[in-house]
Amino acid sequence: MKIxxxxxxxxxxxxxEMTLEEKVSMCHANSKFASNGVERLNISELTMMDGPHGVRSDVERDSWRCLNREEDKCTYLPTETALAATFDPKLARKFGETLGAEARYRGKDIILGPGVNIIRTPLCGRNFEYMSEDPCVIEKMAPELVKGIESQDTAACVKHYCLNNQEYDRGRVNVEVSDRALHEIYLxxxxxxxxxxxASSVMGAYNRYKNEHMCHNSYLVKDLLKGKWGFRGVYLSxxxxxxxxDECIKNGLDIEMGTNKPYNEYYMADAMLEKAKNSAEVRAEIDDKVRRILRLMLSVGKLSENRKKGEYNSEKHHQTAYDIAADGMVLLKNTDNIxxxxxxxxxxxxxxxxxAAAKHSEGGSSSGVRALYEVTPLEGIKNRLSDKCVIDYESGVFDLKYNSIPMQNLNITDLKSGCRNYRLITNIKDENGSITSNETLSDKADIIGGTAYSYDIYFSVCIxxxxxYTFRAASNGTVNVSINGLQRIKLHEVGLNLEGTVSYEFEKGDNLDFEIHIDSSKRDETT
Structure with a gap:
């Protein structure tokens, strides 16, 4: 951050020169990936985008529908785990320069990365966004990655601060850790x-520490990050x-992002404005938040005519991605020099x-990108050796129970979004018995711990x-699965751990339309 x-x-x-209302409006989202500026002062909105290893495709302002634009296809960088495996800070700098330049070209002020949490357990659902289980490796690589991003007039957003080690129950889990481990390992x-x-910004995690949520944690945010460390940038949720x-106001959260509520109902919107009208102390806290937001804007040249324009999908960027992928492969054993x-x-x-045959770029949610091209290991081997020898492929044996259908095998069923997703309809029943439905796009067809009245999932698969092929549904009851309009799996025994399968022979290119209905009043989880 340039101060x-x-x-x-x-x-x-x-x-x-700002009104109180204008200041408050800068402290919460006005869309999925932006917060307000002040138009009359020529301050445009603050824009941001995922993710750690490539600029995510833009979505509609008020929904998660992908805009399906050709210009959103970006350089697909290796994961940060692969980057860390290079043990090369110079490559980390190039990684950051590539990510920052492509975000800048797309008009983004903040790129939501890097992820620097410790990979404590292989079960953590966000490990693909993080570097290593070794804090020594992270502290050598992360600064160079951040410097690379910020050199392109793009703000890095270091995440997820901190102690983020699981996805299950992530919004409620209270992490217990010794002070020594906290400071010597996790921080x-x-x-x-x-x-x-x-770094110009830091993103808070979902979990709690000392029973306070990390996005407004008094010790780790107010006392340590902004206090002892002297961080002068933006802390966003x-x-x-x-x-x-109240905790958002006093414990250091500067920008609140991303709920399904109307923007004025955010904790840092109308509720904070009302408190500020009657409290000089609250107004002073808001001034500090806006001061930090303006500092980030000026640091990345947002209010300057000389700001860098960025660069996109260049040969140099593709070469950087290739170099990191190659150097990140570590050979641990090579018996007989095979x-x-x-x-x-x-x-x-x-x-x-x-x-070997799976493409991953469009999966991963916040880590998903639309790659200009992606070569699988199997394709790479065939490209190199198909004219020299016979190449056979077998998918091998794996646990079908938890194996999702590969994203690249989903058809684009919603022409508006253009994305390969599952169409999820959540049906909510109120106390009067009326049902309202909400449609979203999801990157998985799992419903675990859902509380709605029922769910409907639609997707299409190309063989x-x-x-x-065998398709399997697992549930605690009341699930119907139809394929091409015919019911194929029916699970109706409430309270039991049930599984249903259906197997068929298919030809390459066959299209299967799936409809799944889940009555959640009679089940706990479905996959």
Whole structure:
């Protein structure tokens, strides 16, 4: 973050010209990925976008529908785990420069990365966004990645602060950790990225620490990050990560992002405005929040005519992605020097494993990108060796119970969105028995712990290769699965752990339309 005396003077001038209502409007989202500016002062809205290894496709302002624009296809960088495996800070700088330049070209002020949490357990659902289980590796790589992003007039947003180690019950879990482990392990990457790298923003996590949510945690945000560390940038919530107006005001949250409520109903919207009208102390806190937002804007050149324009999908960026992917592969054992393969001696190659043929770029939600192209390991092997030997492929044996249908095998059923998603309709029944429905797009067909009256899921699958396929549904009861209009799986025994399967032979290119109805009043979870 670039902090200058000239900018600080400009910040105070702008602040003095704003109304209280304008200040409050800058502290909460006005769309899925932006917060308000002040148009009459020529301050445009603050824009941001996922994600850690590529700029996510834009969505509609007030929904998660993908805009399906060709210009959203970006450089698909390796995950940060692969980057960390290079052990090369220079590549981390290039990674950041690529990510920052592409975000800038897309008109974004903040890129929501890097992720620097410790990979404490392989069961953590966000590990693909993080670097390592080793704080020493993170504190060497993260500062260079941040510097690379910010060198392109884009703000880095270091996440998820902190102790984010699980997705299950993530909004309620209270993490217990010793002070020594907290400071020597879990905070080191954040300190390196914020202090060593000069990050302009930090995103709070969903979990709690000492029974306070991380997005407005008095010790870790107010006392440590902004106090002892002296962080002068913006602290923003993860989407729907704020829970209390008073705590947001006093414990350091600057921008509240992402709930399904109307924007004026956010904790830091009308509720905060009303408190500010009757409290000089609250108004002073709001001034500090807006001061930080303006500091970020000026740091990335948002109010300057000389701001960098960015660069997109260049050959240089593609080469950076390739170099990181190659250097991130660490050979741990090479018995009898079997690698590299001797091409002139090859006759047959057997490739085993479903990930050899899977494309991952459009999966991963906040980590999903629309790649200009993506080469699977199987395709890469065929491209290199198909004219020299016979290449066979088997998907291998895996647990079908929890294996999702690969995203690239879903058809685009909603022409407006253009994305390969499951169409999820949530039906909510009120106390009078009236039912209202809400439609969203999801990257999975799982309903775990849902509380709605019922759910309907629609999606279409294109069969990738001819052969036998088995589809399985698992539930605690009351699920109907139809394929091409015919009911194929019926689970109606309430309270039992039931599974149903259906198997058929299909030809490559066959299209299957799925409809799943779930009565959640009679079940706990469905996959």
């Amino acid at each position: 200058t005396k000239e900018n600080e003077i400009k910040i105070e001038k702008l602040l003095s 080191r990457g954040f300190y390196a990225a914020v202090i060593g790298g000069g 993860d989407w729907a990560g704020a829970h209390d107006t 690698l590299p393969l001797k091409e002139e001696k090859l006759k047959n190659i057997l490739v085993v494993g479903k990930n 990738p290769e001819s052969g036998g």
